[in-house]
Amino acid sequence: MEMVTLDEEQTKIVHNQLAVLLEKRQYPKTICPSEVARAFTQQELDALGARTWRDTMHNIRQLIWEMRNDGAVEVLQKGEILSDETMTLEDVHGPIRVRAKQIDEQR
Template sequence: MADDEQDWRAVILELLGQRAEGATICPSDAARAAGGERWRDRMDDVREAAHGLVADGEVEITQHGEVVDPSSARGPIRIRRRR
C-alpha cells in the first residue's frame, strides 16, 4: 500500500508506463492499485501526488480531453504523461 506522496507518484507513473503513449488514467486507477480495501479514502492523496507531478512537468491533468490547471479543476479528472 502506498503511504506517502512519493509512493503515490510512483504508482501513477507506473500505471501510465503500462499504457500506450497519450493514454490517460483515472486517479481511482492508482487508488485501487495501491490503496487496499479503503481505496476511496486515498483519492485525495492520489490527486495531491498528481498535482506534484504536474508541478514537476511529468504529467498533465485533463478534463474532457483538455489540459486544465489542477488547482482549479473540479470534478472528474484524468492523468496523462506530459506531451
Template sequence: MDDVGTALERTIDALLDQRRDGATICPSEAARAVDPEGWRELMPAAREAAGRLAAAGGVEVTQRGEVVDVATARGPVRIRRRR
C-alpha cells in the same frame, strides 16, 4: 510528503508506463493499486500526487480533454504523460 504520497506518485508513473502513448489514467486507478480496500479515502492524496507530478513537468492533468490545474478542477480528471 508522506509514504502514501510517494507510493501514489510511483504508481501513477508505473500505470502510465504500462499504457500506450497518449493514454490516460484516472487518479482512482492509482489509489486502488495502493490500497484496494481504502482507495476512496486516498482520492484527495491521489489528486495531490498528480498535481505534484504535473508541477514537475512529467504529466498533465486533464478534464474533458483540456489541461487543467488539479488543485482547482472540480469533478473527474484524467492523468497523461506530458505531450
C-alpha cells in the same frame, strides 16, 4: 476521512503506483486517479493510513497536481489539457484524467 499530509515513504507508495500505471499507457492514453487508488494492496492502504481506496483520492490528486506543476504529467478534463499556470487543484471540479507528458524526440 480527514485530509492527512503524506510523509516521504507514503508519497513514494503513491508515486510508485502512479508511475507503474502511467508507464503502461502509451501516449496519448490517460488514466483516472481512481485507477491508482484501486491498485493499492491492503498493505499499501495500511501504510497510507487508509481504510479503503477512496480514502486515498485527495492525496493522489494532490500528487498528480504537483507532478503537473513540475512538468512531468498532463492533467486533462473533458479531453482538454489544464494548462493554465495560475490554476490550482482547488479550482478543478469534477473528474480529471492524467497522462505522462510526451517527450519530444529529436531526430
